[in-house]
Amino acid sequence: MKGYWYLIPVSVTLGVLTKSQMNYWLLGLFLIWILYLYHKQRLGIFPILISLIASLFFTWYIPSPTQLENTAPHLPDKKEHQMTGKIISPIDEKSHSIQFLLKDNSHDNTVQVVYFNGKHNTASTSGRIHSLKYGATCEIKGIMEVPDQPTNPGQFNYRQYLFGQGIHYQIIVNQLSDLKCSGSGYMHRFYKLRDMLTTYVVTNTSESTSAWLSAIVFGDDSFLPKDTIELFRRWSLSHLLAISGLHVGLVLALLYFILIRLLGLTKENAQWTILLFLPIYAVLAGGEPSVIRASAMGFVFIAINKLHMKWSVSDVLSFIFILLVLVDKYIIYHVGFQFSFLVTFGILLSQKWLLQDGFSLFQMLKLSFISQLIILPLYFTYFFTFQPLSILLNMIIVPYFSFFLIPSLFILFILSPIKLIAAILSSLINVLQEYMLAMITYIDNSFSTSLSLGPLPLSITVIYYVIFFLLMKNLHYKNLTKAFGYGILLVAVLVSGAIKPYVSNVGYITMLDIGQGDAFVVELPHRKGVVLIDAGASFSFDSGEPTEKVYTQVIKPYLLSRGINKIDAIFLSHEDTDHNGSLSFIIDEFKVGAIIVSQFYELGKQEIDSLNKLGVELLRLNENTAVTIGGESFTILGPKKDRASSNSNSLVIYGRLGGKGWLFTGDIGVEEEKNILQEFPGLEVDVLKVAHHGSNTSTDDEFIRKLQPEYALISAGKNNRYGHPTQEVIDRLEKYDTTILRTDQDGAVQFRFKKDKEGTFYRQSP
Template sequence: MKGYWHIVALSALVAAISVLFEWNLFILMFLWLAYLFASHRLKILPLLLSIISYLFFFYYLPHVETDISSQKNSNDSTLLQGEIIRSPIIQENKIELVVEDDTTADKVLVIYFPDEREIAPNETALLKYGAECIVHGKIEYPEGASNPGEFDYRQFLLKKEITKQIVVHDLTDIDCVGASFWHRFIYLRQLLLHQAPENISDYTAAWVNALVLGDDSKIDPSVIRLFQDWGLSHILAISGLHIGIVVGLVYFLLIKTSAMTREKAELVVLLFLPLYAVLAGGEPSVLRASAMVVLFIILRRMKISVTALDIISVVFLLLLLFDRFIIYHIGFQFSFLVTFGIILTRKWLSLVSSSFYQVLIISFISQMVILPIQLNYFSLFQPLSILLNLVIIPYFSIFVIPFMFFFLLFSFLSESILHAFDILFTGIHYNVLLFIEWVDEYFNYPLYVSDLPVAFFICYYLCLVVSLVLVERERLKEAFIGFILLTLVLTGYAAAPYFSAKGTVTMLDIGQGDAFIIELPYREGVIMIDAGASFSLTDMEPSPTVYERIIKPYMRSRGIHEIDALFISHEDLDHFGSLEFMIEDGVVKEVYVSDYYVFEPKLMQKLMDHQVPLQRIEVGSTINIQGQPFTVVSPVVDKQDANENSLVLFTEIGSRSWLFTGDISEAEELEIMKHYQVQADVIKIAHHGSNTSSNPLFLQSLQSKDAFISVGRGNSYGHPTKEVIETLEELGIRIFRTDKHGAVQYIFGEDEAWFETFLPY
């Protein structure tokens, strides 16, 4: 079987693709295997194993059913009895347990968010891996995404085999006893995480936890996002690089110091690596790297000759057998793709003598093999990330990661020595991160690509493999052409909106607030009307959550780099709250408000600091944004009230006329009737469907066919009111509402137009 295990692994991978995308690829798989067998490239045993591999994994791997809309949350408290089956996550801001129900075998996520006080160690002492627990609380079904591009929390949990969750409000609602044998190793990890060396700073301790123990929760979230955007997040995942350092340290300490023979040192590695995999969090990347080293040592001691490709293929199959849900883990996908890519290009690397060019090739291959997966998850690719990796990978490999192991292993050194090394590391590392931020500020030219079809993934990887094979055969000209074609295809997908005759109007589901994004055909312009945010009732400060989780991901998923014009209807946080975060992110070119809009000094200063022009517009004026006219029909006079002073805009988009009404009341609606002969095919219902607006005479005069209502699920205001819904229904107006349909899109082209809802209508 030497040299054939990769075909067995590929058969399992094709089975996984068949399950994930609901394609039955058995016929194609069989034809491929038959061709290899007929051309004498495949013997009978690997042929049979490959067929068995496909059939087994096709039925073994899970298909995640994300539609659980029929399952409703209950207000009744329930009692869950079961076992903690995964390592408890105990952090300052949350505690998470995965409990398997003893009765149903369902996996339930138990979450506790502590209040302002710190959690005492004795409060969590009984939360152990393998403990039997009784949990009191209300069963909830996680909410899924309701907007394009939004992170789907429900799907995320389902891919971890978790279907329900319980949020407890007090740790006394969790009563646990006992533990499993493996708890002591997990406890050791928790001990190392929470009792970092006393003589180093919190800043350095956070990096020790991330790069040695696999917990990046204490690293600044902005740094995590920066690494993700620039394709550097693989550095934060413990993988082959870290395992190589661990193995190198063991061999150096045991062999170079003549403490042990090589054979005995190998036994130490065999015993230590599985323990380190647990201490490092047991993520797929560290499991892959550890398993490859362990398997290599075992096979060598048994004098069984295998290739590196065989080893990674066998490890791939074993991990799939061990955990069938691991196929959905992004770390599993990235780790194996990068390792396969590097192994396939080992001949190319051997032809290059310069370490600089070897690192460049590894960086290039690593980026190319994960690029489609990266686009699928993040909709973003930084072309310059290959060059940045060229600088950052050696820096982390040679300096940062060894330093982190040093801090953990030599924490017994004197305070002055550790403090000196801490100052050295902090000074250098802080400036390197500043350099990455500088690159992000001045060389940030990302490609946004999303909604890639499955056929693209297949064609991309086929072209990539062919190009790599051509490089291996030293047919560099043909390989170069292949890489150029790949680049052109990606660029073509990124540029697709600029060649599309279709435009869209999207009402985003941001809860109890408004956010509309208008995309003109051929990407001639992107206009936004309102950008609401959630906020705290105690201090009335807006939260960045809506922007970071809904607006920004939507923009990325649509390939939108910036908003040409942002109209703010009035000064309520559910309509303007995300503005400050958009300004800070540099995605707003110009802001429009009414003559009577009252700006907070802080927000006004932010506009000036970021040089974002502010335009005040009056009733009767028409503003042309990239060829799209908007006419202001209200406010006529200053009503001394934010809602009544709402900016009301009339425009024609596609084949329909639109009226965006902000939060006006009936009085303003009747004023519009009096001063303007407005007819609007589509109306944005004012004030989320409050009974203070939507006068029947006004709606009748508009002759609208469709109504958009942006409203939060189960909101405390009772919006939209029964009276408004009945009025719309009596007038025969079709209703689209975010609490029921999620984001709603109007898609229009040269000859056609239609509405789509993100959730089933």
């Protein structure tokens, strides 16, 4: 198998994809490929047999998320449970929660234990927290549940995320007295040491320095501002915040220098010291897959060197892949594991091309290019969007981190007891970090050209990687003409994904489930226009201001998953937060053509100035006027006059889409409904957006009787405190055989249509 160990990780990956996607053609293609290599006498029968056996074994051994969901124990809703088990993870203690994993003794299942809103200020409480240790045996009482499924397209699937880690359910603990733990495991000492070192860093360095020290040295980015983490993610720089091969390599080089040059150890003793250090550092650095992979590779290379064995880098990487998957069969679903191995594999695949120019800026550009290109399909799968200019930005930022920031932070940590030197170095780091962040922020504000495609289909992803492999192969052998051709093909694959909405004759109207609020997204066929009708948000009970939760968890993921970068117009029915609260977040990140409101909509000077600064047109439309977007007409039916109430002054919009008449009513009341019937007696409405979330102040019997809508859409929060929709409204709609679709029961509701042909409604929740 020497030189062919890479076949096993490939076969394992294809087996897992086959199992999770139910696409058996992948294994068929793999079989054809290895038989072709055998026919060409480039592969022996033994590697083929080992690869096939490994594929079958790991396909059986690694459960798919669907299997995990089906094998999770049935739980009565919201019932209190008691269990005994052992803590098998570090304790994640934050200001608002405590979390850890527990191995349940009775079912041998992994459970996530969560305690919210802990205020740790009593002696008994402090004692209970200190009893939470890795390896401790615990008796726990709490509400056991399986996390809800996402109710919107593109929304993060937390249930699948937990299942992908082998976590079957959560137990929510209401009070710390329901946590009774004792004892600890051997690994607790290392996690305790990590906590002590992190506390030492936070206590003895400035807030900014300690945040970067914790992230870079110990793999804990919780002290970094959320805006910084998001900025790095947006520009594909997140790998610099996660301890990876780059960090571990620099740590080993620094440690080797100290051991040999400063402490005078022999090379033999220095290597033994590093072998002992690497497993400990992997734990101290957080134990993420990327640091485990890098530490394991360093360990294996030193070990085989001492044993006078010769293994190729690809064989070592493959061996570690197999070992980690055998130890933890769920690790293959970890995003960090996938990114780490994929980038390393891409670099190995292109190492000869990378080394052709020696050390140079061009080499750094090539390294950045390969690293970004190899993970691109995964990036679209998990984040829906990519910044092409991140390739160039990585070329600038990676050397800065490699040659200054990472070494400086490790040196600062080592020299932190020497206050004067530590203060000088800390000040230098803070100044340069401010300049670095200012530069990235400037680029983000001035040159952001994000490419949003949404997840690529599996078939397109496979084609992408086949072309990528051929591109690297031809670069390796300096067949530049062929390489250029494959590069063009690679771009064509991405372009095909980008233009798909523009060649598709399918349109979508989606009522997003944002809880107690309205948010509709209209996508016209051939992407002729994208329109939002309201963009609500939740609000903070402390300040009364809109929060970004709805935007970041529902609206933004949906838009990006659909490949939407530009919104032609946003209709705002009225000023209430549950209808307009996400507007400021949207216009900050998306290009918006126009905001359309009624003549009575109140906008402050600051809001108007913000729209003008961003180049967003503000349109105030009167009753019985229309605006055309992407060839479709949207007619305003109200308000006719100022009724001195934001709800009553709601913008009422009518349009014909997918062969149906749509009426969006905001939060109007019975009087406004009567006015619409009087002013527009021949109105044909097939789909009614029920006013005010189904409140009994709207949806009068006469209104429904005269309009006779085929469908009624109700946007209401699950178990909301207002009792929406009321039973009266439900009864009225059912009286006239109207099909009711509501977000609190159906999740997001999507209507798919082709041009003027009648479409079909789909529920997100079963």
